[in-house]
Amino acid sequence: MSTGPWFYVDRGEQRGPVATADLASWIQSARLPRDVQVWREGLPQWTPAEALPEIASQIQAVAFFVMGANGPQGPVDGPILLEWVRAGHIGRETLVWRTGLPEWITAGAVPEIAPYFPAAAAAYAPPAAAVTAREARPVPDRDGPCPLCGDTRKMGPRARVLYEYWVCRKCNLRMTNRRQFAWLLDVVALWAVLAVIAFVLGAVGAAARADVSGVVAVLPWLLYGAWLLKDGFDGHSFGKSLMGLQVVDIDTEQGAGFGASFQRNLPMLIPFAPLVAAFQMSRGPRLGDGWANTRVVWKKYRGRGPF
Structure with missing residues (x-):
């Protein structure tokens, strides 16, 4: 009997193919509901995952x-x-x-x-239509406990939205500060590397009595290239690694590669775009994330609420 690959319905869209083990893992971690509608070759129709023995047997x-x-x-x-x-x-x-x-x-x-x-x-009956993963999540409660730290004292009117979830003001500020500080660390690190390279080239040129101004003029372009690809190391840049953050694909939750890094950072070369992005970070998505289909997660709280 065939056991995959599987296709599934997420946010009203058909996605896949994925292996049985991956599908079971996503259901186990509640990323997908247990009754997510799935299909593979050989099945006559879309079926809830929990009703299929080959998937249910792998869900602990x-x-x-x-x-x-x-x-x-x-x-x-x-x-x-x-x-x-x-x-x-x-x-x-x-x-x-x-x-x-x-x-x-x-x-x-x-x-x-x-x-x-x-x-x-x-009154209870299984849903007749496919239920998406986003619809199956508990409705964010502004007056309930913060899904990250569990505190209720800074919720209510002071709660803030982070990736469509209500979180306490403290967690929102901590996440925003981490992202902004990670960005600052990336800028400092890239400029420091550029300065060291320029210094070395200048010293070598002086010792050899050679004109290296043409090579030095190329360095800013190398800086732009490094900036575009900085998040491509499994979703980690220098600053994000220090701040415990990671850029992940929204659908697979896997770390971003160089292609996604290029897409999410290319808009940052537009004048004033970094300033706009700085104000967007408090709510989660910023310029470039929609195009790259990415989000930034706080690894300490992976699997909770917005992460």
Whole structure:
């Protein structure tokens, strides 16, 4: 029996092909919902991934945590959680969390156990249409805990949007500062390298009594080229590496290559574009990210909320 490659529906668009292991890994990490619509050659129609044995067998059991009166309880697996639901120990509004979720959500919003609540049993039905990964994510809650640090004190009216997620003001500022400082470090590093090369060429030219002005005149163009490709080392530049940041492809979440780096940084050669980008960083996407289909993630919080 064929087990791939697979095609899947994400944000209303068909994507793929991908291997079975990759698809299962994305579902396990909650990047894709368990009922994401998938298809491969040999299947008569699009089918929820969790209904196919060749995918379901590679998805590890998910461990849940339940918010009780005395704090979080767990981890517990799915069958035990269902027993608690049937026994009435967990209500629809009880907060639960599992690996891959950016924040605590109500038990009634968890597809695995939602059908087992008496009040919802009759009304619950699997979605008839394909559910995209973005639609399946929990709705960002401005008044809930920050999906990055878990703090609620700086949410509410002071919360800010980062890649379509509400995060606390502190995390937003920390991310913005890291990106801007990484940019500054990249500028300083590239100019420092350029200055060293110019100094060495000047010293060599003086010793050899040769005119190296033509070679030195080419150095600014080398600087532009280095700037365009600086994020191509698996999404890392000098500054981003020091700041714990990485440029990734939105679809695959893999580090950016030199092609994506060229695309996202080319607009920065336009006059005043860096100034515009500096103000855009607080919300996430900046000039060039749309063209390159990239975003910047804070590796410390990879898998949470906007990252």
